[in-house]
Amino acid sequence: MKRVLGFIIKSFLQGLVILGPIGVTVYAVFFVFLKLDSLLPFTARFGPGVGAVSVIVIITLVGYIGTRFLLGRWLVQFFDYLLEHTPGIKFIYTAIKDVLGSFVGDKRKFNRPVWVRVNDSPEVLRIGFLTQEELGGFPGDTRVAVYLPHSYAISGWVIVVDRSNVLPVENMSAAEAMKFAVSGGITTK
16 A cells, blocks of 8 residues: 555656646746737737737837837937936836846847856855956956856846956856756756
């Protein structure tokens, strides 16, 4: 009886390991899809999904017009200036803009994965992303800024270390390095 119960529990846990990531992924995609679809409620009469597709098309068009045409760039700069100089809104707007700009766009910050030596004996390395090479501190300052993401969290630390404690990550892209960091070192490719 004990063996049978152990077999059932082991099989259940294996099934959970197999179906868990699939279920969470399907749920997350479905949740995002429903939220996007509800942003334009007047599109519901055309069928489910039209709102989500419309939101994606609108975002894509704004991105295209905002980067390709003079009037679009001017409007982006105008609203950027307006939001950055509005008390109360400035803090929220600049924080969101900086976070999004760090991951996507032309000004990505997390594109240079590095190993940071945090202890010499025994040698302990943490994976991070070089975000600032010139801190503008003192003349001859050899310190750099490195972002160390936390595992399974949308947070991390920014540390300032001497350049000699920073080693480039070989044979790993920025995306692979981020996957490695947020998975707790479980995922490498």
